[in-house]
Amino acid sequence: MNQNFLEKLSECVEFGKINLASPYPPQMKGFPGADEITKEALEAGVTPTEILNEALITAMNKVGQKFSENKIFVPQMLLSAKAMGASMIHLKPFFANGTVQRKGTFILGTVYGDLHDIGKNLFGMMVEGAGWEVIDLGIDVKIEKFLEAIEQNPTAVVGISALLTTTMVNMKPVIDAIKSVSPDTKVIVGGAPLSVEFAQSIGADGYGKNPQEGIMWLDKIVA
Amino acid sequence: MNKFINQILQGSNVEALPIMTHPGIEAIGKSVREAVSDGNIQYQAIQYLHDHFKTVACTSIMDLTVEAEAFGATVNLPENEIPSVTGRLVCDEESVKNLVVPSLEKGRVPQYLLANQLAAANITDKPVFSGCIGPFSLAGRLYDMSEIMVGIYIEPESIQLLLSKCTEFLVAYCKALKASGTQGVIVAEPAAGLLSGEDCMTYSTFYVKQIVDAVQDDSFTVILHNCGNTGQCTDAMVATGANALHFGNAIDMEGVLKQCPSDVVVLGNLNPVGVFKQGTVESVREETLQLLQKTAGYKNFVISSGCDLPPNVPEANIRAFLETVEMFNI
Numbered sequence A: 001m002n003q004n005f006l007e008k009l010s011e012c013v014e015f016g017k018i019n020l021a022s023p024y025p026p027q028m029k030g031f032p033g034a035d036e037i038t039k040e041a042l043e044a045g046v047t048p049t050e051i052l053n054e055a056l057i058t059a060m061n062k063v064g065q066k067f068s069e070n071k072i073f074v075p076q077m078l079l080s081a082k083a084m085g086a087s088m089i090h091l092k093p094f095f096a097n098g099t100v101q102r103k104g105t106f107i108l109g110t111v112y113g114d115l116h117d118i119g120k121n122l123f124g125m126m127v128e129g130a131g132w133e134v135i136d137l138g139i140d141v142k143i144e145k146f147l148e149a150i151e152q153n154p155t156a157v158v159g160i161s162a163l164l165t166t167t168m169v170n171m172k173p174v175i176d177a178i179k180s181v182s183p184d185t186k187v188i189v190g191g192a193p194l195s196v197e198f199a200q201s202i203g204a205d206g207y208g209k210n211p212q213e214g215i216m217w218l219d220k221i222v223a
Numbered sequence B: 001m002n003k004f005i006n007q008i009l010q011g012s013n014v015e016a017l018p019i020m021t022h023p024g025i026e027a028i029g030k031s032v033r034e035a036v037s038d039g040n041i042q043y044q045a046i047q048y049l050h051d052h053f054k055t056v057a058c059t060s061i062m063d064l065t066v067e068a069e070a071f072g073a074t075v076n077l078p079e080n081e082i083p084s085v086t087g088r089l090v091c092d093e094e095s096v097k098n099l100v101v102p103s104l105e106k107g108r109v110p111q112y113l114l115a116n117q118l119a120a121a122n123i124t125d126k127p128v129f130s131g132c133i134g135p136f137s138l139a140g141r142l143y144d145m146s147e148i149m150v151g152i153y154i155e156p157e158s159i160q161l162l163l164s165k166c167t168e169f170l171v172a173y174c175k176a177l178k179a180s181g182t183q184g185v186i187v188a189e190p191a192a193g194l195l196s197g198e199d200c201m202t203y204s205t206f207y208v209k210q211i212v213d214a215v216q217d218d219s220f221t222v223i224l225h226n227c228g229n230t231g232q233c234t235d236a237m238v239a240t241g242a243n244a245l246h247f248g249n250a251i252d253m254e255g256v257l258k259q260c261p262s263d264v265v266v267l268g269n270l271n272p273v274g275v276f277k278q279g280t281v282e283s284v285r286e287e288t289l290q291l292l293q294k295t296a297g298y299k300n301f302v303i304s305s306g307c308d309l310p311p312n313v314p315e316a317n318i319r320a321f322l323e324t325v326e327m328f329n330i
């Protein structure tokens, strides 16, 4: 029975079925989505941890894989992330009361001067699905805003995104400022024009070419 | 056959068409803000580049905010950076329904028409190409780019209505650009490159084609630019019927040339930042030559930057690019 719920939920997330009302994907139109199934599953006694580990995370791994193989594109991936988000809403109370442990808090933003956010949004949703609490600071995020968020969440890990060669150089001042007030805070960077070498040269602790790599790094530092 | 297309296909040389206005703006000592707000200044920048560089055509600014601003979006105009749209203008069926298609009097549209008119009147020895944003990218700027990506699946009717309104405006704008006397328009549709080929066909091509059908003829070319396409959208770009297709640096040009019909002009794709802005004269020469050699034999190829050249590209690099093309042609 539980397995049935988990399989159905996993399928909803993999194919981006958010809720009953969503017409996508067409072959699941009129059926319950991640939203309803999660609620039912919890009522039937499936544990939040099972939902997270055996449905959401496994589904998002598949989605990430398909994306990196160009089998699906940005819209399909965002839909999966939305479906996952619809499920997560029901898990929030369990995170809040400690029934389920989050892996940690992740502060994420696009560096100042840069307004691209599709990749950052995608990564943020995937990280949330991987069991982290995500604080999204948005686009064009100035140094002070990162520092403020760290002050409020001292144990958080920070992620910075940049899509322009002209703004990726703004990442170093952000990292320098973070390290000077909070030397233990770990920073991961990403975005199309970056490379491992560049990430190392600006003092980032981690780099993710794609969401999976980023999540692997995040999981490693809390393991 | 279209005059410009004919000139390319019949010519024996490889022609060069970097998409640029910023180098001209800098050379005449004006700020980006002045150039994107004042048609006269934009025209002077275009004229400067015409006078100083041997390119096959002139282009106007690739400013992807003019049209969204006309619809009512708030625009940020920094002194010396490319303008940007802030916030979200429409968010659901209701707001899309209420969205009014603006007149060509709104925002900076009259200044852009003026710049094009002045350029067309004063530059008579080569084509001048106007510029505008593409329908899907415009809709994305009004609806939020990430939201429209999922909107096409969960609210397809709202998005299609929004796209129709964007297209209605763009058709009117392109007709006015044509009336200003220019020889074509570069329609920039970068966001469509994030879609699958099939979705690109439904949510971009279908609408771009309406622009093509409305304005393209023997004396006016539509050049469809999509720098987001990594290969999956090429067929959808061809299906718009645009006479010319312009590609970004994320794509393999040889593959594109094999895929596109030989009577469609194909332009691209040197990295505007990595090569033009950050490269040295030597690296620009090398990259240019490499691309020329890879594409040799394709008479429909025009060498270009993969996107609009950003502010602060060294003039020496543009010269190195053009000289390399010239040498290659000898």
Ligand code: B12
Residues within 6 Å of the ligand: A074, A113, A114, A115, A116, A117, A118, A119, A120, A122, A123, A159, A160, A161, A162, A163, A164, A165, A166, A188, A189, A190, A191, A192, A193, A207, A208, A209, A210, A211, A214, B062, B063, B064, B082, B084, B137, B145, B146, B190, B191, B193, B194, B227, B228, B229, B248, B249, B250, B272, B273, B274, B306, B307, B308, B310
């Ligand atoms: C969509 C787009 C836009 C949209 C942005 C909408 C939005 N809300 O994001 C609009 C039209 C507004 C836009 C504007 C501009 N753009 Co633009 N844009 C693009 C485009 C087509 C796609 C970018 C994208 O979203 N990719 C999809 C996502 C999923 O990929 P991604 O961001 O790389 O993210 C992935 C990974 O990198 C990673 N990741 C991302 N962030 C992070 C963070 C961490 C911590 C980790 C671990 C991983 C990670 O995970 C993601 C999923 O795999 C690219 C071209 C291209 N092919 O990339 C140009 C491109 C990025 N843009 C470019 C330019 C030049 C501009 C403009 C300056 C153009 C102009 N003339 O106005 C402006 C800049 C405005 C500004 N100040 O930021 C250039 C950049 C050149 C360069 N190297 O500097 C590009 C490459 C186009 C080109 N070929 O020239 N753009």
